[in-house]
Amino acid sequence: MVEGRSTSTQPGTGGVAATHVGGGGVLSRLFVSKAAAPGQLYGAPGHGDSSVIAVVTTIVLVVGWFVITNAGWVKPLFLPTPQAVWGKFVLAATEGVSNSTLAQHTGASLLRIFGAFALACVTAIPIGILMGTNRIVRGIFDPPIEFYRPLPPLAYLPLVIIWFGIGEFSKILLIYLAIFAPMAISARAGVRSVSIEQIHAAYAMGASRFQIVWHVILKAALPEIFTGMRIGIGVGWTTLVAAEMVAATRGLGFMVLNAAEFLASDTVIMGIIVIGLFAFGFDLLMRYVERVALPWKGRV
16 A cells, blocks of 8 residues: 555445555545546546636636735836726716716616627527528528628628618618627537437337427437527627627627727726626536536436
8 A cells, every 4th residue: 555545345346445545634635536427437538626726716816916016016007007997986876987888878878788699599590500400591591690600790890880870770780790600510510419319210210300390309409509699699799799899878898898998997997707607607608508407418
Protein backbone atom coordinates (compact mmCIF):
# COMPACT_ATOMS: atom_id res chain seq x y z
CA MET A 1 0.00 0.00 0.00
CA VAL A 2 1.36 3.44 -0.99
CA GLU A 3 1.54 6.02 1.81
CA GLY A 4 -1.39 8.46 1.71
CA ARG A 5 -3.50 6.12 -0.44
CA SER A 6 -5.87 3.30 0.35
CA THR A 7 -7.75 1.00 -1.98
CA SER A 8 -11.08 -0.64 -1.43
CA THR A 9 -13.55 -2.49 -3.55
CA GLN A 10 -16.99 -0.86 -3.72
CA PRO A 11 -20.14 -2.83 -4.49
CA GLY A 12 -21.69 -2.23 -7.90
CA THR A 13 -18.40 -1.40 -9.62
CA GLY A 14 -17.65 -4.88 -10.89
CA GLY A 15 -14.91 -5.51 -8.38
CA VAL A 16 -12.86 -2.54 -9.51
CA ALA A 17 -10.73 -1.09 -6.76
CA ALA A 18 -11.52 2.55 -5.93
CA THR A 19 -8.56 4.66 -4.86
CA HIS A 20 -9.01 7.24 -2.12
CA VAL A 21 -6.43 9.99 -1.86
CA GLY A 22 -5.56 10.89 1.68
CA GLY A 23 -4.28 14.31 2.64
CA GLY A 24 -3.32 16.52 -0.27
CA GLY A 25 -5.13 19.61 1.04
CA VAL A 26 -8.31 21.39 -0.04
CA LEU A 27 -7.49 21.60 -3.75
CA SER A 28 -7.01 17.84 -4.13
CA ARG A 29 -10.37 17.20 -2.46
CA LEU A 30 -12.04 19.92 -4.55
CA PHE A 31 -10.85 18.75 -7.95
CA VAL A 32 -10.91 14.98 -7.32
CA SER A 33 -13.42 13.22 -9.57
CA LYS A 34 -16.25 11.25 -8.05
CA ALA A 35 -16.39 7.48 -8.31
CA ALA A 36 -18.31 6.02 -11.20
CA ALA A 37 -21.96 5.32 -10.57
CA PRO A 38 -22.99 1.71 -9.96
CA GLY A 39 -22.94 -0.19 -13.21
CA GLN A 40 -20.48 2.23 -14.84
CA LEU A 41 -16.99 0.81 -14.95
CA TYR A 42 -15.12 3.94 -15.99
CA GLY A 43 -17.71 6.71 -16.14
CA ALA A 44 -18.31 9.11 -19.05
CA PRO A 45 -15.72 11.76 -19.99
CA GLY A 46 -16.54 15.02 -18.23
CA HIS A 47 -19.01 13.31 -15.90
CA GLY A 48 -19.53 14.92 -12.52
CA ASP A 49 -20.76 18.11 -10.87
CA SER A 50 -18.71 21.26 -11.49
CA SER A 51 -20.88 23.73 -9.54
CA VAL A 52 -18.40 24.03 -6.64
CA ILE A 53 -15.55 24.80 -9.03
CA ALA A 54 -17.73 27.36 -10.85
CA VAL A 55 -18.57 29.11 -7.56
CA VAL A 56 -14.91 29.18 -6.52
CA THR A 57 -13.91 30.59 -9.93
CA THR A 58 -16.54 33.35 -9.65
CA ILE A 59 -15.38 34.28 -6.15
CA VAL A 60 -11.75 34.42 -7.29
CA LEU A 61 -12.63 36.70 -10.21
CA VAL A 62 -14.65 39.08 -8.02
CA VAL A 63 -11.96 39.20 -5.32
CA GLY A 64 -9.30 39.81 -7.98
CA TRP A 65 -11.40 42.63 -9.45
CA PHE A 66 -11.79 44.15 -5.98
CA VAL A 67 -8.06 43.94 -5.17
CA ILE A 68 -6.82 45.22 -8.53
CA THR A 69 -9.12 48.23 -8.66
CA ASN A 70 -8.87 49.26 -4.99
CA ALA A 71 -5.07 48.96 -5.07
CA GLY A 72 -4.99 51.51 -7.88
CA TRP A 73 -3.29 49.20 -10.38
CA VAL A 74 -5.88 50.13 -13.02
CA LYS A 75 -7.39 53.57 -13.56
CA PRO A 76 -11.14 53.82 -12.81
CA LEU A 77 -11.74 54.99 -16.38
CA PHE A 78 -10.71 51.57 -17.67
CA LEU A 79 -11.96 49.41 -14.80
CA PRO A 80 -14.03 50.95 -11.99
CA THR A 81 -14.20 49.40 -8.54
CA PRO A 82 -17.00 46.98 -7.62
CA GLN A 83 -18.25 49.60 -5.15
CA ALA A 84 -18.63 52.15 -7.96
CA VAL A 85 -20.48 49.66 -10.14
CA TRP A 86 -22.79 48.73 -7.26
CA GLY A 87 -23.43 52.41 -6.54
CA LYS A 88 -24.35 52.97 -10.17
CA PHE A 89 -26.67 49.96 -10.00
CA VAL A 90 -28.47 51.44 -6.98
CA LEU A 91 -28.67 54.82 -8.72
CA ALA A 92 -30.08 53.26 -11.89
CA ALA A 93 -32.63 51.24 -9.92
CA THR A 94 -33.86 54.24 -7.92
CA GLU A 95 -33.32 57.51 -9.74
CA GLY A 96 -32.46 56.14 -13.18
CA VAL A 97 -29.78 56.67 -15.81
CA SER A 98 -30.12 57.68 -19.46
CA ASN A 99 -33.58 59.15 -18.81
CA SER A 100 -35.09 55.90 -17.48
CA THR A 101 -34.85 53.61 -14.49
CA LEU A 102 -33.14 50.24 -14.69
CA ALA A 103 -36.53 48.49 -14.58
CA GLN A 104 -37.73 50.50 -17.59
CA HIS A 105 -34.54 49.76 -19.55
CA THR A 106 -34.79 46.08 -18.66
CA GLY A 107 -38.48 45.85 -19.55
CA ALA A 108 -37.90 47.38 -22.99
CA SER A 109 -35.03 44.99 -23.76
CA LEU A 110 -36.84 41.91 -22.50
CA LEU A 111 -39.87 42.77 -24.63
CA ARG A 112 -37.68 42.96 -27.73
CA ILE A 113 -35.66 39.83 -26.95
CA PHE A 114 -38.53 37.54 -25.98
CA GLY A 115 -40.83 38.93 -28.65
CA ALA A 116 -38.24 38.03 -31.29
CA PHE A 117 -37.52 34.68 -29.60
CA ALA A 118 -41.20 33.69 -29.50
CA LEU A 119 -41.64 34.66 -33.14
CA ALA A 120 -38.57 32.61 -34.07
CA CYS A 121 -39.87 29.57 -32.17
CA VAL A 122 -43.16 29.50 -34.06
CA THR A 123 -41.49 29.98 -37.46
CA ALA A 124 -37.91 28.69 -37.41
CA ILE A 125 -38.62 25.32 -35.74
CA PRO A 126 -41.42 24.26 -38.16
CA ILE A 127 -39.39 25.46 -41.15
CA GLY A 128 -36.33 23.58 -39.90
CA ILE A 129 -38.36 20.40 -39.47
CA LEU A 130 -39.82 20.81 -42.96
CA MET A 131 -36.33 21.39 -44.36
CA GLY A 132 -35.29 18.07 -42.89
CA THR A 133 -38.32 16.15 -44.14
CA ASN A 134 -39.07 17.77 -47.51
CA ARG A 135 -36.53 18.40 -50.25
CA ILE A 136 -38.63 21.15 -51.86
CA VAL A 137 -38.80 23.18 -48.66
CA ARG A 138 -35.09 22.55 -48.11
CA GLY A 139 -34.32 23.83 -51.60
CA ILE A 140 -36.37 26.99 -50.99
CA PHE A 141 -35.09 27.99 -47.55
CA ASP A 142 -31.57 26.57 -47.44
CA PRO A 143 -29.87 29.10 -49.80
CA PRO A 144 -31.12 32.32 -48.14
CA ILE A 145 -30.54 30.98 -44.61
CA GLU A 146 -27.02 29.79 -45.36
CA PHE A 147 -26.28 33.09 -47.14
CA TYR A 148 -27.26 35.49 -44.39
CA ARG A 149 -26.42 33.29 -41.39
CA PRO A 150 -22.68 34.20 -41.28
CA LEU A 151 -23.39 37.91 -41.76
CA PRO A 152 -23.14 40.08 -38.63
CA PRO A 153 -26.40 41.87 -37.84
CA LEU A 154 -24.68 45.24 -38.25
CA ALA A 155 -24.14 44.37 -41.92
CA TYR A 156 -27.84 44.26 -42.77
CA LEU A 157 -28.99 46.74 -40.12
CA PRO A 158 -28.96 49.68 -42.61
CA LEU A 159 -31.13 47.68 -45.01
CA VAL A 160 -33.62 46.86 -42.25
CA ILE A 161 -33.82 50.58 -41.40
CA ILE A 162 -34.35 51.54 -45.05
CA TRP A 163 -37.10 48.96 -45.52
CA PHE A 164 -38.91 49.15 -42.18
CA GLY A 165 -37.93 52.48 -40.64
CA ILE A 166 -36.55 53.17 -37.16
CA GLY A 167 -39.52 52.03 -35.11
CA GLU A 168 -39.87 49.15 -32.70
CA PHE A 169 -40.62 46.65 -35.46
CA SER A 170 -37.17 47.04 -37.05
CA LYS A 171 -35.45 46.35 -33.71
CA ILE A 172 -37.44 43.17 -33.11
CA LEU A 173 -36.94 42.11 -36.73
CA LEU A 174 -33.16 42.47 -36.46
CA ILE A 175 -33.06 40.29 -33.34
CA TYR A 176 -35.50 37.82 -34.93
CA LEU A 177 -33.30 37.38 -38.00
CA ALA A 178 -30.28 36.71 -35.80
CA ILE A 179 -32.18 34.05 -33.82
CA PHE A 180 -33.97 32.47 -36.78
CA ALA A 181 -30.97 30.96 -38.60
CA PRO A 182 -29.41 28.90 -35.76
CA MET A 183 -32.81 27.64 -34.63
CA ALA A 184 -33.85 26.53 -38.13
CA ILE A 185 -30.50 24.86 -38.81
CA SER A 186 -30.57 23.04 -35.45
CA ALA A 187 -34.10 21.77 -36.09
CA ARG A 188 -33.05 20.54 -39.52
CA ALA A 189 -29.95 18.84 -38.08
CA GLY A 190 -32.10 17.14 -35.45
CA VAL A 191 -34.42 15.73 -38.09
CA ARG A 192 -31.52 14.49 -40.21
CA SER A 193 -29.97 12.74 -37.20
CA VAL A 194 -32.95 10.41 -36.67
CA SER A 195 -32.04 6.76 -37.04
CA ILE A 196 -33.47 5.28 -40.22
CA GLU A 197 -34.05 2.02 -38.33
CA GLN A 198 -36.55 3.80 -36.07
CA ILE A 199 -38.44 5.12 -39.08
CA HIS A 200 -38.51 1.69 -40.74
CA ALA A 201 -39.72 0.08 -37.51
CA ALA A 202 -42.55 2.62 -37.21
CA TYR A 203 -43.58 2.04 -40.84
CA ALA A 204 -43.53 -1.72 -40.24
CA MET A 205 -45.95 -1.23 -37.35
CA GLY A 206 -48.40 0.60 -39.63
CA ALA A 207 -47.59 4.24 -38.80
CA SER A 208 -48.64 6.94 -41.26
CA ARG A 209 -46.32 9.64 -42.57
CA PHE A 210 -47.76 12.18 -40.15
CA GLN A 211 -47.29 9.78 -37.23
CA ILE A 212 -43.69 9.19 -38.31
CA VAL A 213 -42.99 12.92 -38.24
CA TRP A 214 -44.87 13.59 -34.98
CA HIS A 215 -43.97 10.56 -32.88
CA VAL A 216 -40.57 9.55 -34.24
CA ILE A 217 -38.78 12.38 -36.04
CA LEU A 218 -39.93 15.28 -33.85
CA LYS A 219 -39.16 13.54 -30.57
CA ALA A 220 -35.75 12.42 -31.80
CA ALA A 221 -35.00 15.97 -32.97
CA LEU A 222 -35.99 17.66 -29.69
CA PRO A 223 -32.46 17.64 -28.18
CA GLU A 224 -31.09 19.50 -31.21
CA ILE A 225 -34.08 21.85 -31.16
CA PHE A 226 -33.44 22.77 -27.53
CA THR A 227 -29.77 23.33 -28.34
CA GLY A 228 -30.78 25.62 -31.18
CA MET A 229 -33.09 27.55 -28.86
CA ARG A 230 -30.27 28.10 -26.37
CA ILE A 231 -27.89 29.19 -29.12
CA GLY A 232 -30.54 31.41 -30.68
CA ILE A 233 -31.39 33.31 -27.49
CA GLY A 234 -27.66 33.81 -26.90
CA VAL A 235 -27.26 35.30 -30.36
CA GLY A 236 -30.32 37.43 -29.67
CA TRP A 237 -28.71 38.98 -26.59
CA THR A 238 -25.56 39.77 -28.58
CA THR A 239 -27.71 41.44 -31.24
CA LEU A 240 -29.64 43.51 -28.69
CA VAL A 241 -27.01 46.26 -28.53
CA ALA A 242 -26.96 46.57 -32.32
CA ALA A 243 -30.77 46.72 -32.44
CA GLU A 244 -30.91 49.47 -29.82
CA MET A 245 -28.37 51.62 -31.64
CA VAL A 246 -31.12 53.02 -33.86
CA ALA A 247 -33.45 55.68 -32.43
CA ALA A 248 -33.91 53.88 -29.12
CA THR A 249 -34.81 55.78 -25.97
CA ARG A 250 -34.84 52.83 -23.57
CA GLY A 251 -33.15 49.47 -23.27
CA LEU A 252 -30.10 47.90 -21.68
CA GLY A 253 -28.13 48.13 -24.91
CA PHE A 254 -29.12 51.78 -25.31
CA MET A 255 -28.06 52.46 -21.72
CA VAL A 256 -24.63 50.91 -22.32
CA LEU A 257 -24.09 52.78 -25.60
CA ASN A 258 -25.23 56.08 -24.12
CA ALA A 259 -22.89 55.67 -21.14
CA ALA A 260 -19.98 54.80 -23.43
CA GLU A 261 -20.35 58.13 -25.21
CA PHE A 262 -19.66 59.90 -21.89
CA LEU A 263 -16.91 57.44 -20.83
CA ALA A 264 -19.04 56.31 -17.87
CA SER A 265 -17.36 52.92 -17.54
CA ASP A 266 -19.16 52.12 -14.28
CA THR A 267 -22.52 52.32 -16.05
CA VAL A 268 -21.17 50.31 -18.99
CA ILE A 269 -19.96 47.48 -16.75
CA MET A 270 -23.17 47.59 -14.71
CA GLY A 271 -25.22 47.22 -17.90
CA ILE A 272 -23.00 44.38 -19.13
CA ILE A 273 -23.43 42.53 -15.83
CA VAL A 274 -27.23 42.95 -15.93
CA ILE A 275 -27.41 41.66 -19.52
CA GLY A 276 -25.15 38.75 -18.63
CA LEU A 277 -27.22 37.80 -15.58
CA PHE A 278 -30.47 37.80 -17.54
CA ALA A 279 -28.92 35.78 -20.37
CA PHE A 280 -27.38 33.29 -17.96
CA GLY A 281 -30.59 32.98 -15.97
CA PHE A 282 -32.63 32.22 -19.08
CA ASP A 283 -30.04 29.66 -20.19
CA LEU A 284 -30.34 27.93 -16.82
CA LEU A 285 -34.11 27.92 -17.24
CA MET A 286 -33.76 26.35 -20.68
CA ARG A 287 -31.46 23.66 -19.27
CA TYR A 288 -34.00 22.86 -16.56
CA VAL A 289 -36.87 22.63 -19.05
CA GLU A 290 -34.73 20.40 -21.25
CA ARG A 291 -33.96 18.05 -18.35
CA VAL A 292 -37.66 17.83 -17.45
CA ALA A 293 -38.93 17.45 -21.01
CA LEU A 294 -36.16 15.12 -22.20
CA PRO A 295 -35.21 12.89 -19.26
CA TRP A 296 -33.90 10.27 -21.71
CA LYS A 297 -31.32 12.58 -23.34
CA GLY A 298 -27.84 11.09 -23.14
CA ARG A 299 -29.10 7.75 -21.85
CA VAL A 300 -30.00 6.06 -25.11
